Amino acid sequence: MNAWTVLDRFLRTDPRDVGCAEAMELLHVYAELAATDASAAQRHPGIAAHLAACGPCGEDFDGLLAAIRSPAQ
Amino acid sequence: MAPADPVDGISPPPRLDPDSGQWIRVLSGTGSQREAGLARLHELLLRIARAELQRRSGQFRITGPELDDLAYQAAADALLAIDLKLGQFRGESRFTTWAYKFVIFEVSAKIGRHFWAHPAVPMDAEDWDRLPGRFGPDPARETERRELADAVRRAVDIQLTPRQRKVFVAIVLNGVPLDALVAELGSTRNAIYKTMFDARRKLRADLAANGYLDDQTSRHS
Numbered sequence: 323m324n325a326w327t328v329l330d331r332f333l334r335t336d337p338r339d340v341g342c343a344e345a346m347e348l349l350h351v352y353a354e355l356a357a358t359d360a361s362a363a364q365r366h367p368g369i370a371a372h373l374a375a376c377g378p379c380g381e382d383f384d385g386l387l388a389a390i391r392s393p394a395q
Numbered sequence: 396m397a398p399a400d401p402v403d404g405i406s407p408p409p410r411l412d413p414d415s416g417q418w419i420r421v422l423s424g425t426g427s428q429r430e431a432g433l434a435r436l437h438e439l440l441l442r443i444a445r446a447e448l449q450r451r452s453g454q455f456r457i458t459g460p461e462l463d464d465l466a467y468q469a470a471a472d473a474l475l476a477i478d479l480k481l482g483q484f485r486g487e488s489r490f491t492t493w494a495y496k497f498v499i500f501e502v503s504a505k506i507g508r509h510f511w512a513h514p515a516v517p518m519d520a521e522d523w524d525r526l527p528g529r530f531g532p533d534p535a536r537e538t539e540r541r542e543l544a545d546a547v548r549r550a551v552d553i554q555l556t557p558r559q560r561k562v563f564v565a566i567v568l569n570g571v572p573l574d575a576l577v578a579e580l581g582s583t584r585n586a587i588y589k590t591m592f593d594a595r596r597k598l599r600a601d602l603a604a605n606g607y608l609d610d611q612t613s614r615h616s
Contacts (some may be wrong), residue, residue, distance in 0.1 A: 325543055328530035330608050332567075333599035335592055342585035349497045354488040376588055378573050384497050385447045391497040392446065 336375060342368035345379050353386040416489035433474065439491065440498045442467040447502045454572075455506055456513065463507050473498035494506055507574025516566045518579060523548050529567055550601040562567040562587055 345352075352369050356362040363370035373380045411419065421432035444466040448457075457465060476497050482494055516522075526547055529539040553558055565571040573591075577584050603610040 324423075324442070324606070325530040327528045329543065329602075333531065333595045333602070333608070335596045335599070337410045339592065341592070342584065342588045346486075346496075346500070346584070349490040350493045353496075354492050356493070376573075377504060378584060379588075381451065382496075382503055383506070385450060385499045385502070386492070386496055387501065390444060390489075393474050394455070 328368070336371040338368045338371040339375055340372050342372070342376060342379055345369050345372045345376070346382070349372060349383060353383060353390060356383075357387060379392050403519055410477055411486040412489060415484075415486060416492075418490040419481065422478065430433040433478070434478070435473050436494065437470055440473050440494065441466060443495050444473075444502055448498055448506075451502070451506065451574040455509055457509060462513045465502075465509070468582050469498055469501035469505055473501045476501075503574050504578070507513065507572060507576075508578045510575035511579060514571070514575075516569045518569060518571055518576070519561065520566065520569055521564055525568060529570070546602060546607050547598065548607070550605075554601050557592050559597075562590045563594050563598075566591060 358364050477494050501541045523544045526544045567575050577587055
């Protein structure tokens, strides 16, 4: 993959993207759904689009998913 | 946590699962039961903070006691936020999932602030020769790398507002993490992301109009 292709992917925006505020507000709901139900992205496409594009929110999602899947749960 | 009777007559909202209801009852109460609940919650938050810092250890250079200090700070700040916002918990998830979200956010914010202890480059440096390398180890010829850097720089100069340019340069050119930029500018993650979102859209439209990228604009992945 050349730099132009990577640049193109980086610059593409998804109109469904809900932004950080809404994704962060509902992250606990989405993460719990994702941990138990494969349809999380279908039920919340705007959050899924955001998590795919926003590194920090995607990182928080991964961390929350790891937390709720941790052995003490 | 084992079920218990409501404390001080405070009953949880009806939709809560038993464990979440118990957390709300205990934390909404008073006295030693509430103190014990807060201590138990802090213990859980600290465990999550440590695990999250460990999971993200490749993103920063903090080790030993400083790392554990960060975990303690994140857990303490999350506990404070949770206590203040307890009335906002609506039972849409388990209480612990809602609570863990706060400590994950605190860890992110603290990692972002820590970036400025040892920044690799100044936030507003503009070395456009670095741009092609930001999009992967491209073995392209020097002329192609130059073409990419020149095209993006021209689009940035023409299309972006001063604020969008500042954010683009910091994040893309200088590799400043978004949360670090949030801390430095005293902004919010949502505001910086929105600024970058608009900048990305404008730059892509410009590069497509000038034949550098195809003009398909609605690809969903």
